[in-house]
Amino acid sequence: MNRQASELAKKINAVEHGVNAAKAAHGVLPTALTELCGEIVKALHIRTEAKDWEQFELKRVAGDPNQPILLRGFGLPDRGGVQHARLVITMEELGRKQNLNTEHARERFQLTNREQAVVENLAKGWTNKEIANALQITEQTVKEHIKHIMRKTNATTRTGILVQVFNA
Numbered sequence: 390m391n392r393q394a395s396e397l398a399k400k401i402n403a404v405e406h407g408v409n410a411a412k413a414a415h416g417v418l419p420t421a422l423t424e425l426c427g428e429i430v431k432a433l434h435i436r437t438e439a440k441d442w443e444q445f446e447l448k449r450v451a452g453d454p455n456q457p458i459l460l461r462g463f464g465l466p467d468r469g470g471v472q473h474a475r476l477v478i479t480m481e482e483l484g485r486k487q488n489l490n491t492e493h494a495r496e497r498f499q500l501t502n503r504e505q506a507v508v509e510n511l512a513k514g515w516t517n518k519e520i521a522n523a524l525q526i527t528e529q530t531v532k533e534h535i536k537h538i539m540r541k542t543n544a545t546t547r548t549g550i551l552v553q554v555f556n557a
Contacts (some may be wrong), residue, residue: 397458403505458482458483463477504541
């Protein structure tokens with residue numbers, strides 16, 4: 390782990406342990422990171438070929454919501470089996486130049502609570518499938534919500550929605 394990754398891990402640990410951040414063990418990986426590793430290992434049991442990972446990654450957002458850290462995980466399968474496979478985790482601090490004020494956007498564009506939740510997840514860069522899983526609805530329902538949000542915000546793309554919401 391390089392120095393930058395170590396600093397980001399400390400930031401995640403600080404959020405996970407709150408007041409007890411100083412008491413957190415030095416060199417221990419954050420829970421969000423170890424859970425992501427566990428999910429990658431599970432996926433390696435199913436996705437056993439390198440080609441299976443070409444279009445697949447696991448993503449999580451961790452740390453302080455005002456300075457979130459994007460975790461991306463990939464598996465590198467090995468012919469010798471899962472025990473020889475490798476995991477690659479990248480950590481990236483997501484910059485927020487503006488705060489997302491979905492409450493103001495909700496009022497301005499008359500968004501429903503569910504549409505507001507969809508916008509919040511769009512801002513995280515999530516796919517329709519990831520949003521559907523988080524909100525426990527179907528992917529088709531997410532698509533319908535996005536269509537309604539586009540109509541209300543006069544946007545034609547997902548990015549256009551966020552431009553309108555960030556400027557609300």
